Amino acid sequence: MAVPKKIIIDTDPGIDDAMAIFVALRSPEVEVIGLTTIYGNVYTTLATRNALHLLEVAGRTDIPVAEGSHVTVTKGTKLRIADFVHGADGLGNQNFPPPIGKPIEQSAAAFLVQQANLYPGEVTVVALGPLTNIALAIQLDPSFTKNIGQIVLLGGAFAVNGNVNPASEANEFPLSTLRDAADIVFTSGADVLAVGINVTHQVVFTDADRKKLAASGGKFAQYLCKILDVYFSYHHNAYSTKGVYLHDPTALLAAVNPSLITYTEGVVRVQTIGITRGLTLFYNKQKRFAEVTEWSDRPVVKVAVTVDAPTVVKLVMERLMDS
Template identity: 35%
Template sequence: MSVTPKGIPIILDLDPGHDDAIALLLALASPEVELLGVTTVYGNQTLEKTTANALRVLDLVGRDDMPVAPGADRPLVRDLTVASHVHGDSGLDGPVLAPPTRAALDERAVDFMDRTIAASDAPVTLVPTGPLTNVALLLERTGGANIDRIVLMGGAIAEGNMTPAAEFNIWADPEAAQAVFSSSIPTAMIGLDVTHQAVTTPAVIERLVATGQVGAFVADLVEFFSVYHRETYGWDGAPIHDAVAVAHLIRPGLVTTVHRNVEVELVSELCRGRTVVDLWRRTERDANADVGVALDTGGFFDLLVERIGRLA
């Protein structure tokens, strides 16, 4: 009797958020990973709203078995700022979704992650796509025991989307981000340098709609998400930031990375949250992250459309 092998055990740490919702759907549709649970954090909206959004997306695809644990509702030391200017009042504006049919777990994210990781037969990969507060708190508690690696969406080598210098997830809680990059856990930084290569086109939207109900939902997400990016960048689409982090995990080779040192600026007001990447090895600092530098855009969207189609 043959046994179907399980995928890489992962926990998604999300702040849904349009691109977080798409990342969650991609993970659910991909046998390369075994999603052990979802934890939520403030970011694209308040914790209450991001948690509700995670539950609503899971309801959409009939996954009320997937545990959802709410986490940090504010940064470690900074004031709370949410990205409502991008994601709207609900954090998931655009498509119409019913209220969640269940409540989240009565267990905090760090407790859930600690318990779930300790119980896993194989080391667990963390995939955080929001501010890194939950992950920093977990590392402070456990030191990273039984964590295989961290594949995060955040940062950039040379641009920002919250300020000229910083990407939002890192800017929101730079102290948490620095704690993650300072840990001994292998870390991949999937930043704006590659996620800004994952911008949807009308042709991609047509392909998503053709896959069925879930694809049409994703297209509706992108339609709203595109408004900000059209006004800001002049793009006729939106970057699916967070799904690129999941795709990097399930399809090695889509994202090209280089092993480099990454430090987070904590002091400068002008450059708060900048990920200072030693791309050309100008310092003697040890490399501590695999930094995304290029994306196979066509391959990424082929994968996304095919997997979303599986959920139809």
């Protein structure tokens, strides 16, 4: 057996975050060494509460939780929160009792930097929410981009319509007109793999899958079946689908098993103003441009193109039912 890959999950739980966290904890290929929290599906304080709660449900209170930023990388306080997708509590309006545990004293950015320094080249960050904590880690310690093994992020739309507006995917929607967190991460020089909704929309967890999950005896399966109603209702209404998209579990499994996806490489920039705010623009570098622009000499990142959707769903089902 290979040594498990160390991962930190940067998360905004979130129903599909809960699913991804549980799948990670049931994946022998990885060792979850921490959760860091961020606003997105819920505000950061609630994201921290939910992360602690999920670890208590899983019996993994040994895993530290570091609370992330409550504001954008440019100190903006106007945040876009997706409670209409996940419920007011982020977990399907179940109003679970508060967790017993507390987050560690370190901020998320400081924890990310510390772990990258402790295990240079060995830690993968799986970023399931807006990229503020990752950008702050880069600003806190410029060597973070060299010390971190890889950043696998859920983000971008890449030639399909976004899910905030036709241009933007939720995690890349900038909340100020200044250079935003996503653009900082994409141009940082770190080893970045972006898993966008062009890929995650290929992975559908159907109503039939949900029934199969409910019929199983798995602890995680039973927990998720309690919280999935809101998420399914949103997808039925918004997309007219008989199922839900597995955004976060797909990104997580791309980190666990990279053979599940194919990718292309190029430069990615994020539009921060106008009606295309949040648009992820991909430059494949096939053409050389004579003039110097904001695209010149930017680091190359990986962008997922295809995914083995049946295997992703199969792995999610197996790991949740066998829990």
